[in-house]
Amino acid sequence: MRRGIQIAATALGASVLLVLSACTTDPSVEPADNGTGQPSTEWFDQALFDKQDGERGVTPQGPQDQPYLQHINAEMVDTSQYTSPGAKKVCFANASISNPWRQTGWITMNEQLEVLQAEGAISQMETRDAQDSDDTQIADIDYFINEGDCDAFIISPNSTAAMTPAVERACETGKPVIVFDRGVQTDCAVTFIHPIGGFAWGIDTAEFLIDNLDEGDKVVALRILPGVDVLEQRWAAAEVLFDEAGIEAVDYFTGADPAEIKKIISDELAKGDVHGIWMDAGDGAVAAIEAFEDAGVDYPVMTGEDELSFLRKWKETGLVGLAPVYSNFQWRTPLLAVQMIFAGEEVPKEWVLPQSPITERELDEFLTANDGMPGGHYAKFGGEDLPGYPAVWQQRIIP
Amino acid sequence: MTALAAPARTRRVLTTTAIVYLALVAVIVLGAILVSVVANRNFFSPGNIRDILTGMSVLGLFAIGQTLVILGASLDLSVPFVASLASLLAAQTMAGGTGNIAAGVGIALVVGAAIGFVNGAIVTGLKVNGFIATLGTGLIVKGYLDTNYKGTAGSVPWEFQLIGATGLGPVPISTLIMLGLAALVALALRYTRTGHHLFAVGGNAEVARLSGVRTAPPVIAAHVLSSVFAALAGLLLASRLGVGSPTVGSQGGYDLLSIAAVVLGGTLLLGGRGGVAGTIGGVAIFAVIDNVMSVLQVNPFLKDVVRGVVIVAAVAIYTGRAIQRRRPRFSAKEELR
């Protein structure tokens, strides 16, 4: 207990001393210029919906066989101010590698890094992993700003609104900032890399189900968890379309747990017929299909993801399906963008990568291409030309 | 005239808290060496110190409250959800307006206190084990959050964000606030009746009762404070995030981590012994280890392995020692030693 007083005294003394010393308010924290972070409890956004709907039909520009360098409706920005020779140090603030999609991308990114290191474009990449925590990622970004000795920042935000101030602080350093996957509410980054988006996913999948089902049919929507924008937008679009088409859709949160998924489907089948399954992410798709098998009823029309376990089950069962894609190859693009930026090449301000679902017609092609990959691998990972292919992905070697 | 043999009780024994801080020093020294040798960085650079202290502030706030409930022989598993709720309520109330800061903070703290009161009432009134009671209320709050919030909401004004982003030299304001509150709580435990009674109830509720202590109020107070501290942590998180978030509390795994930090700080999980000073030491140990692992870019999965091993190993070292210390009680035994 005596220590309590000591601590108190020390804390008091220390604070007085510190007050006397210079106050070091972080200069980059500034009054927000507009009302950042408007309440976003409603995910449907007609403008964004229309934009992404349009982007689906656009033929992307860029090298034909390198989807990770293609872009859609890009407004190019000049990066000559960053032109600088030599190998650069990149600091990567990653949200997490806590799901198979991120793990696959993370492996790809590291292979891309090796290539660029070999080319002399990048000296090293220092990574801090926030383990799904906003607070940790903010601290990570601040650490990079203060201690990282970084030439460029790559940030894969854990959440949109929360990461905005920290990304702005990184921009303040004058070094190029690249944001990818989830976005932030600022355009200070040199480029924001992402596939078309959640609404496009929702439109692709919902339209597929609507086409293959009749009015009044029932669709069970399996969702991982609430509150993640890229996932919420997928459902927001699909829900609207189902509504319009008169499809009865019920949604559940599953935590991606296949046991949970199986129970939900079993209960739904016990209640009545289920004609379609819609998923906001492919993991657990196999369990959903197996629930139909176990109940001894016909396979549903189904949308999953380009996750291999789903593709294989799809092939095996021959059900009517679609594998929407949230392009995993986007994990290559940020490092390539770094190279381009320091070379002074112009890059898209908003780098919209192509995002096209795998249809039944393409199924065999992707299955063959990804033969030997684990179930949690993503077919459109786009790393076939990287040095570690295929062993690194097959063995899932995580740095 | 006293025939009592005066046992040699005057020998100095290291207090538990001293051990915790010795361990902290050891971790810092080891970490500093690792950081400079392996990563070629300066562990004591302002940016790194700031990173460590920032890591301490949030967990520290949670752990201060957790210390109180554990001293009272209870637990609080609801803190992450209370923090999330507080961040949302504050951010929505403030809605970016400077004038609403007080209201936002007030609402968050009042709601936090109310949840804490419910926890305390369930534990003391319905005699439900603290583990179960707070697991239950935590789930209820989580259900509310999941049902009513579909993502981050609200926004806090710039002035409020300064709390999370400003520092005096390398020391973040938030850390100073946390340490200040820790000192306040330490003083409260020592200099208020409720503090004394909390130790008594946690140590032996029946003895406390027979001594005229009403056993419920200290436990309720501890739960209220625990939830208030969780709400404070939520406010700090809102300040750092700029928005409220329904998942920000659970993201950090603060429920189990804060309990681990408290036990690491030498507080008895069964209650009645310990204090805030040790807890801060425990929190600091975690923060330093996390920082070192991040600087060394340890695989995030491996980080969890290290955390798990450290928690168990540290507590094992500490408990092994505590058992040794308690044995000699009778003069006859000691004289023979």
Next chain:
Amino acid sequence: MTLPPPRATTQPGAGLPSIGRRLANLGLALVSPRGAVFLLLLVLLVAIALLNPRFAEPEQFIRFIQRVAPIAIVAIGQYFVIVSGEFDLSMGSLITTQVVVAGNLIGQDDARILPVTLLMIAIGVIVGVVNGLVTTLLKVPSFIVTLGMMLALLGGVFWWTGGAATGNPSDTFRQLGRGGIRDLPVIEFLPWAVVVLAIALAAAIWFSKRPFGRAMIAVGDNVETARYAGIRVWATKTAAFVISSLSATIAGVLLVGYAGVHPSVGRGYEFIAITAVVLGGVVLGGGRGWVVAAVAGAFALEALFTLLNFADIPSTYRDAVQGVIIIAAVAYAAVTFRGRRQRPSRLAEPPAPSTSPPGEEPVVSATPAGSAPHPSGPDGTTQQGGQ
């Protein structure tokens, strides 16, 4: 003091309850915390059947049992740990570990089923032994030990596999969780999982009646007494942890069959298991509880979730309902039992009545034992207060 003992039963040596008493006990049992869970389960099942009559069909119902089997088995394991006075928070992580191990090491090669199964059992035993020995020999609270194990196991298995398993193991291996005996009368289909659950429950009942099982409960009630009685406390508690880890292993095998491989399989099972056990009236802190009730708790919990699904209640409410139920169940038990069991030496028990004076015949007397404070002879045990 001469208490004129009104002798209800005067048969010498009558140590067994009479038939009438047994009947009375049965009546009381349904409202006791131990019996309440069965009542709750019944109510929930009836409610589900009302919402969805198909549920009551034997075939559907057996499917329901199949689905609950993993949770029920985990609850059995958690029961033994809790009744011996400890916690096991590492069960969920261990399930995930086993699921991933099965997926990665068995793959599609049936020849590897046996060795990998043995490996999984070995992993289970090792985890249980480590939990048990660190808890008993190093005196670290099991809450902390198993929390550390939870982090280390999950981190370790992800580190090893890169976060995702190769894929589902072979269908042969998955039969246990997914398949069953077909073409039976009435139920048509008897899932293996149901058989496994039945065996596990029978084994658990058998074990808890065995000397070792009774010793385990005694250890949970009072460690010191058990030690002075020559019981190896470390071995007994370690055995409880091993049982728990093995039950997690079995649950993992069933789940990998039922659901397949995914890193999220098993997540949160430790808290679900604790909830189930507590719903079954088992007291945290040890020494009290019935394994069948713990299993009934698992069924009640799962029935509750099923009811929510059938009632079209948004799945986000599920947590909240679980929260309310768990508090209510324990509050009910606590109000009924009243005695707080965590620290036997500090029990505020009412002073017990004196026995009849010397010269009286031995009786199973009807003195109001313990039901009210009674004057007692000095119970001169000096208590130095606490531990």
Next chain:
Amino acid sequence: MSAPVLVARGVGKSFLGVSVLRDIDLELHPGKVHGLVGENGAGKSTFMKILAGVYSRDTGTVSLEGREVDFGHPVQAMRAGLATVFQEFNLLPERNVAENVYLGREPRKGPIVDRRGMVRATRELLDGLGIDTIDPLTRVGSLTVAEQQIVEIVKALSFDARVISMDEPTAALADHEVELLSSIIRKLKERGVAILYVSHRLAEVFALCDDITVLKDGALVSTGPAAELTPDELVRRMVGRPLTTFFPEKEEGTALGDVRFAVRDGGNDYVSGIDLEIRAGEIVGIAGLQGSGRTELVEAAFGVEPFTRGTVEVDGRRLRLGNPRRAVREGIALVTEDRKAHGLALAQPVLDNALLVIRGVFPGRTRAARHEVPGILSSLEVSARGGLAQEVRYLSGGNQQKVVLAKWLATRPRVVLLDEPTRGIDVGAKVAVYRLMRRLAKDGVAQVMVSSELPELIGMADRILVLRDGRIAGEAPAGATEETLLALAAGTVSDGTVDDGTVSDGTVAEAIR
């Protein structure tokens, strides 16, 4: 005589229709010690608890300083100036002396607890009792039992109590500590405090008390000046039968056999130089002051805190008894001093407790033991309302002790170590324990009996070893006097075997002081 400070008239109490206290009248006067004696279960504790506010009385009145009072809680009574020192300590081991003394009413300056004042006041109270060895800042857990007792008394004094009642304050104290307590009580008398003193130690009662009230079966037998009573008369009023019936004679056919259990030069951290031989059929008594190593000796023999030096032999075989399990396997049983802490699993039924050792150590014998246990229990006259299924926590102390005995009998032990086997149990149960010991002796069991009650040792043991400071200070034969044993225990005569059982009076007086 001054006006009484406390007057009880016609106090009665019944539980569930069973009258346990009837029509008790009693007066306490300032500066006087009032002894309250009676057999266990006579109603002493109930009466004290009524005064203290633990129980409410059904009939009668209690007035304190002329005003009628009715306390609903011990603290109310304390605030009114009536403090009670209960048998079981109400102290927190993790808190310091001052914090314990002022628990529940910490002095404050404004909202702040005045720690300095609290410590000062505690020190003053201790000084007032002439205690300078206890620091108010010491953690209570590190104090000896006697020191904790003093802290309890200081706590009572801190209420500025005019009446202090003490429930067997010396039960756990060694004799020199009892003397210290007596001096404290005399100091309290000088201050004009009225003391109600409950004790089983009649010598103490005569030495300290000015008045004595005798209760029997919940009724008042007599109340009056101590000087009007002789010890014999007092005992007669208490028990209503001669003292000799307490200790049953040896059963016919009891004979000493070979050495069954032997320790040679045994020692560990707590005891040293222990040489001990027990023959089959023999009862060896162990006497000694509290803290002299009595409990430590039997715990060492049982492997709880095993001997680290010397050798142990059972039936002539040299063994290493490293833990209780080993000891149990060798046929050794230990009936512990604190049955709730070490002897029983309170939430388990009678049957499970009785089978505990069998199940834990000899699981193969469970089935057989299961059949024997009801017989053992009934031969011990265990009374439990719920029969074998009754949880033992609801049994009386005597019945609980019998369950402990049954637990060991079921193992058919060859060596039985009994540590304070009759502590806190009623007369009937005591006699049952004695009879059992005689029967075991006849069956050739070697027994060790540790007791603080010298008459019990003298009445039961074949010979008595006296421990002092962890060593055997001497041995006395069956017929030794209490004085002899005391002298050995207190170290006022040189170590060795006392043959004639007599020591000069001067030495004894010295010993007692």
